[in-house]
Amino acid sequence: MTSIEKSxxxxxRLAGFMYLFLIAVxxxxxxxxxxxxxxxxxxxxTHRVMEHELLFRFGLALGSLNALCAVxxxxxxxxxxxxIDKNLALLALAFELVYAAAGAAANLIDxxxxxQQMDAYSSGIxxxxxxxxxxxxxxxxDAAAMNIVCILYGAGSILFFYLFxxxxxxxxxxxxxxxxxxxxxxxxxxxxxxxPHPSKLLQLGWxxxxxxxxxxxxxxxxxxxxxxxxxxxxxx
Amino acid sequence: xxYSDNEKSxxxxxRLAGFMYLFVDLAxxxxxxxxxxxxxxxxxxxxAHGIMxxxxxxxxxxxxxxxxxxxxxxxxxGLxxxxxxIDKNLALLALLFRLVEATMFGLLSxxxxxxxxxFIGSDxxxxxxSSQPSVLVNLCTAVYSDGFLVAGLFFLMGSILFFYLFxxxxxxxxxxxxxxxxxxLLVTITNFADLLLPQYHKILHLGILPLxxxxxxxxxxxxxxxxxxRSRENGTKDSVAAQSMK
Numbered sequence: 001m002t003s004i005e006k007s008x009x010x011x012x013r014l015a016g017f018m019y020l021f022l023i024a025v026x027x028x029x030x031x032x033x034x035x036x037x038x039x040x041x042x043x044x045x046t047h048r049v050m051e052h053e054l055l056f057r058f059g060l061a062l063g064s065l066n067a068l069c070a071v072x073x074x075x076x077x078x079x080x081x082x083x084i085d086k087n088l089a090l091l092a093l094a095f096e097l098v099y100a101a102a103g104a105a106a107n108l109i110d111x112x113x114x115x116q117q118m119d120a121y122s123s124g125i126x127x128x129x130x131x132x133x134x135x136x137x138x139x140x141x142d143a144a145a146m147n148i149v150c151i152l153y154g155a156g157s158i159l160f161f162y163l164f165x166x167x168x169x170x171x172x173x174x175x176x177x178x179x180x181x182x183x184x185x186x187x188x189x190x191x192x193x194x195x196p197h198p199s200k201l202l203q204l205g206w207x208x209x210x211x212x213x214x215x216x217x218x219x220x221x222x223x224x225x226x227x228x229x230x231x232x233x234x235x236x
Numbered sequence: 237x238x239y240s241d242n243e244k245s246x247x248x249x250x251r252l253a254g255f256m257y258l259f260v261d262l263a264x265x266x267x268x269x270x271x272x273x274x275x276x277x278x279x280x281x282x283x284a285h286g287i288m289x290x291x292x293x294x295x296x297x298x299x300x301x302x303x304x305x306x307x308x309x310x311x312x313x314g315l316x317x318x319x320x321x322i323d324k325n326l327a328l329l330a331l332l333f334r335l336v337e338a339t340m341f342g343l344l345s346x347x348x349x350x351x352x353x354x355f356i357g358s359d360x361x362x363x364x365x366s367s368q369p370s371v372l373v374n375l376c377t378a379v380y381s382d383g384f385l386v387a388g389l390f391f392l393m394g395s396i397l398f399f400y401l402f403x404x405x406x407x408x409x410x411x412x413x414x415x416x417x418x419x420x421l422l423v424t425i426t427n428f429a430d431l432l433l434p435q436y437h438k439i440l441h442l443g444i445l446p447l448x449x450x451x452x453x454x455x456x457x458x459x460x461x462x463x464x465x466r467s468r469e470n471g472t473k474d475s476v477a478a479q480s481m482k
Contacts, residue, residue, distance in 0.1 A: 087245065091313045094335055098309060101339045106346075137353055144349040148342055151306060193299045193349075196291045196356075 001227075004083070009224045011079035012169075016220025018073035019213045025066050032059030042135040043128060046121040049114070060110050067104035070096060074156065080225055081163040088159055095156030099149055106145035113138040147192040154185030157209070164216075169225040174216050181209030239465065246318055247462045250407070253314030254458025257451050260311055263304035270297025271348070280370035284355040291356060298348045305341035308334055312394065318463060319401040326397055333394035340387035347380045388427050395420040395447070407463035408454065416454055419447030 036056055038044040049056045074096030082089045117134060120126040126134065161178035164170050188205030192198050239247065274294055276282040287294045312334035320327045354372050399416035402408045426443030429436070 087249065087313070087317050090316075091309070094309050094313060094331070098335055098339045098342065102342050105339075105343050133357070136357065137350065140353045141346065141350055144346055148302065148346060151302075152342065155306065155309070190299065193302070194292070194295050196295065 005227050008080055008083065008227065011076040012220050012225040015073060015076035015080055016217045016222070018069060018076060019217030020221065022066060022069055022073060023210070023213060023217070025062050025069065029059050029062030029066065032056070032062070042117075042132045043121065045135070046117050046131070050118055050121070053118075056114070060107065060114065063107040063110065064104060067100050067107060070100040070103060070153075074100065077160045080220075081160060081167070081169070084163045084167040084169070088163060092156045092159035092163070095152055095159070099152035099156060102145075102152055103149045106142075106149055109138070109141055109145060113141075143192065147189040151186040151189040154182050154189065154209075157182035157185065161212075164225075169227070170216060170219055170223075174212065174219060177208060178212035178216055181207075181212040185209050242321075243465055246321070246465065249314045249317035250458050250463040251314075253311055253318055254455045254460070254462075256307055256311035256314055257455030258459065260304050260307045261448070261451055261455070263300050263307060267297050267300030267302075267304060270294070270300065273297075280373065287352065287355045291352075294352065298345060298352065301348065302342060302345040305338050305345060308338040308341065308391075312338070315398045318407065318458075319398060319405060322401045322405045326401060330394045330397035330401070333390050333397065337387055337390040337394060340383065340390060344380055344383045344387060347376045347383070351376045351380070382431070385427050385431050389424065392420050392424045392427065396424070399450075402454075407465070408457060412450070412454055412457060415446065416450040419450040423447050 032055060036045060036048045036052070038048065074093050077096075078089050078093040081092075113134070117131070117138070120131060120134065158179060161175055161182050165172060165175035165179055169175075184205045188202050191202055191205075270293060274283055274286045274290075276286065312331050315334075316327050316331040319330075351373050354369050354376070396417065399413055399420055403410065403413035403417055422443050426440040430440045433440070
C-alpha cells in the first residue's frame with residue numbers, strides 16, 4: 001500500500017467518525033434547545049431560557065461546533081475520494097465549505113435573537129404581542145436558514161456519494177442510499193422555501209440521509225474504504 | 237486533433253461554465269424581475285396585498301435568486317478547471333473569491349425571506365402598528381441592497397481574475413476576454429461609487445451593462461464553441477522552439 005493510499009484510508013476513517021460525531025452534536029443541540037420551548041407562550045419560554053441561560057447557550061454553541069466540524073468532514077471526504085475525480089471532489093468540497101460558512105452565519109442569528117429577546121423581556125420594552133412577533137420572525141428566519149444551508153449541504157453530499165458509488169469504495173447499496181438521501185435533502189429544502197405552507201410530511205425527507213450517514217459513518221470508521229476495486233480498474 | 241484526458245475534461249468544464257454563465261444570469265434576472273413586479277414604491281400596504289395575493293410566485297422569485305447564488309459554485313468550478321493550466325494559483329484565488337460570493341449571496345437571500353415574512357404576517361401590523369413594519373422592511377431592504385454591493389465586490393475580484401486568465405490564454409477571442417475584463421473593472425468602480433454615493437444608484441447601476449453583455453457573449457461562446465486549446469498548444473510549441481533556437 002502506498003503512502004497516498006494509507007493517508008486516504010486514514011482520512012476515510014476520520015470522515016466516518018465525523019459523520020457520527022456531527023449527527024450526535026446536532027441531535028444533542030436540538031434536544032437541549034427544544035427543552036426550553038413552551039409552544040405558544042413566548043414569555044414562559046424566555047423566562048426558562050433566562051433561568052438556565054448557560055445550558056441554552058451550550059445548546060446554541062453545539063450549532064457552532066457543528067459548522068466547524070463540517071469543514072473537517074468535508075476535507076476528510078475530499079482526501080478520501082480525490083483520486084476518483086479531482087475536479088468533482090473539489091466541487092463537492094467547495095459546496096461543503098460554503099455550507100459550513102452559511103451554517104455558522106445562520107447560527108449567529110440565534111445568538112442575536114437570544115440577546116434581543118432576553119433584553120426585551122427583562123426591560124419590558126416590548127409587550128407580549130411584540131415579543132411573540134419577534135419570536136415568530138426568529139423561527140421563520142431559522143426555518144429559511146435551515147432550508148438554505150441544507151440545499152448547499154445536499155449538493156456537496158450528492159457529489160461525494162456519487163464518487164463513492166462510482167469507485168465502489170463502499171458497498172454499492174450504502175452509496176446508493178446516500179445518493180438517494182442526498183438528492184432528497186435539497187428537494188426538501190426547495191419545497192420548504194417555495195411552498196407557503198409546507199406539509200409536516202416534508203420532514204420525512206431527512207430520514208434516508210440520516211440512515212445513510214449513520215451506516216456509511218459506521219462503515220468508514222470500522223472498515224475504511226475499498227481501494228482494491230479502484231486499483232483493479234486502473235490495472236485493467 | 238487528439239486531445240488528452242485532461243484537455244477533454246477542460247473542454248467539458250468550459251462548456252459547463254458557458255452554460256452556467258447563462259443560467260446564473262437568467263436565475264438572477266428572473267428572480268429580481270419577479271420580486272420587483274410586486275413593489276409599489278412608498279406603499280407598504282399595497283405591496284403587502286400584492287404579495288399575499290400571489291405568495292407562491294413571490295417565493296419562486298426569491299428562490300430563483302438563491303438558485304443563482306447556488307449555481308455560482310458550478311460556474312466558478314467550471315471556470316477554475318478551464319483556466320487552471322494557465323496559472324494554478326491565480327485560478328484558485330479566483331475560485332475562492334467566487335465561493336465567498338456564493339456564500340454571501342446565499343445568506344443575503346435570507347433577508348429577502350425576512351421581508352416576505354413581515355409583508356405577509358398580519359400579526360406584525362397588530363403588534364407594531366401600521367407604520368412600523370415598513371421601517372423593518374426598509375431596514376432589511378437596505379441590508380439586502382448594500383449586501384449585494386459588498387458581495388458583488390467578491391464576485392468582481394473573481395471575475396477580473398478569470399477574464400485576465402482568459403486574456404492571457406487565448407482560449408477565447410482576445411476582444412471578448414478584454415471586454416469581460418473591462419466590464420468587471422467598470423462594475424468594481426461603480427460598485428464602490430454606489431457604496432459611497434447611494435444617491436446616484438440609478439445611473440451607477442447602468443455600469444453593469446457591459447459586463448452583462450460580456451457574460452452572455454462569453455457564456456454562449458464557451459457553450460457552443462468551447463475553448464480553443466490549439467492556439468495554446470501552438471503557443472507552447474512556439475515558445476519551446478524559440479527557447480531551443482536560443
